[in-house]
Amino acid sequence: MLAQMESSVVELDSRSDDAFIRKLSRFAVLSTHDRDALARFTARPQLGRARSDLVAQGDVPDGGIVILEGFACRYRQQADGRRQILAFLLPGDLCDVEGVSPGGMDHAIGTLTACTVGRVAPGSLKHLALDHPQVALALQKARLAEEAILREWLVGFGLRSAPQRLAHLFCELLVRLQAVGLATSDSFDLPLTQADLGEATGLSTVHVNRSLQTLRGAGLIQLTNRKFRAINLAGLRSMCAFSSLHEQCIAPSAALLPSSAVLGAAYVQHS
Amino acid sequence: MLAQMESSVVELDSRSDDAFIRKLSRFAVLSTHDRDALARFTARPQLGRARSDLVAQGDVPDGGIVILEGFACRYRQQADGRRQILAFLLPGDLCDVEGVSPGGMDHAIGTLTACTVGRVAPGSLKHLALDHPQVALALQKARLAEEAILREWLVGFGLRSAPQRLAHLFCELLVRLQAVGLATSDSFDLPLTQADLGEATGLSTVHVNRSLQTLRGAGLIQLTNRKFRAINLAGLRSMCAFSSLHEQCIAPSAALLPSSAVLGAAYVQHS
């Protein structure tokens, strides 16, 4: 107890950062001041049961949600019960549901596992961005990354076979989880059922099962007991054309340069 | 000639607005001042040949592009030549390629027909937004709409059959083209080949052909000579579950209320 209190006071550096801070650190250089603000930002986490809605379809949400622990997703459910997962939301991800369209959310946000989430009041995000330009930059980049992933999924649906889609998803999850310290160089906890994977990839559960066996049979992956491990990561990446470009975009290595230099370069380019 | 000059001076109201202004008017109330600024914004249009790239894959684009006439698209091309169209860009659409990820564009922007486009310098967009908050609001809503469409495509790929996907695409194009005055209540010019439709829907050209015949055979559509007409629009919409919600989101009816009222309401909601 005492030790815990001590650590919560002392360890203000990266060691004690939550997933949100770890993720944003990848996109911009954050000062201690920035990190403090972010830590306060997600100070009162809530708990979400597994398979419950954080934001329902049709809601007009107030503010955003930060996933701190657990897996969640954006999804769209049809009248006949079938649903399509649109994106996985991992620890560190912010669902910034600012300014949804008239009529409310066109999709829902729901947990897949038990989650701890931080609720974000709508105004506080704007204030945070104004007071902390580096944070604002990181948030924008994170948003661009989310869009890039969505485009990548669409490409996958149009152009990739079932095993390739799964392989690509695993590569994506590996990189994104590594970015928040939840994966080793080739493995991570995957608390999803094959049905979940099917809803994300647009495949039937049975076909997911068979495609996984294809990947296992090819010596590319190992997936048992909710643990994923890439046996042959290079092979896995090449079979689905997972590009380092895409990787860099969704989870760049920790930002080291003051990004003002980057911005300056961008402004010089045009004239 | 004289008459033309006269009209260009006199008709500053909606009659002479270009597609960009017409579209943004749907998302926010624009003053004459706003419209003037937008008109200047796209003052020097360029011409793009059919089937040429406006922004290539890997480019680090400077500024954005406004489509003024013609059809363009975002697409991703693979090494084997197959490509996936990620979105159609119609007159009035702004490809705001601000802040792309490291390594440049993960997809290309190319024309499908001959296009006239306006190039937008990166800085000028920010200035415009600062000086014209209503324009900024409209631009943000347009962006949200674009994302909603992308999500809708993903849902379509995962959950809808080939004829349904085509039907949904037609409904989307109808609504979007209506928003810029390029469609009647049930018809529009569709300058796309069946191969284009296939690349957009993730279907082979042959299957697009057969699915179109299904739709024609069901008395839902008519598609000849690059002219689309919905014979039974209600039926077409219901067969693909095209929702008025989605419709409202991608092209709301022309904004009539001062949107400050809307914003105010949003702010009241929380807290």
Place this chain on the structure above:
DNA sequence: CGCTTACTTGACATTCTTCAACCGCAGTGG
């Protein structure tokens, strides 16, 4: 007229879905 491009059609192969059953395991209540 001959060329090209887009559309159409038929036959066949492949991919994927559906239905149904079974297995193994963990929890649960008797």
Place this chain on the structure above:
DNA sequence: CCACTGCGGTTGAAGAATGTCAAGTAAGCG
């Protein structure tokens, strides 16, 4: 301790959806 139950994973067989290959048609255009 055991039977029961439910869930997730696995398997087989049949059928639907979609892709591929190949050929033919129609319209536009130099």
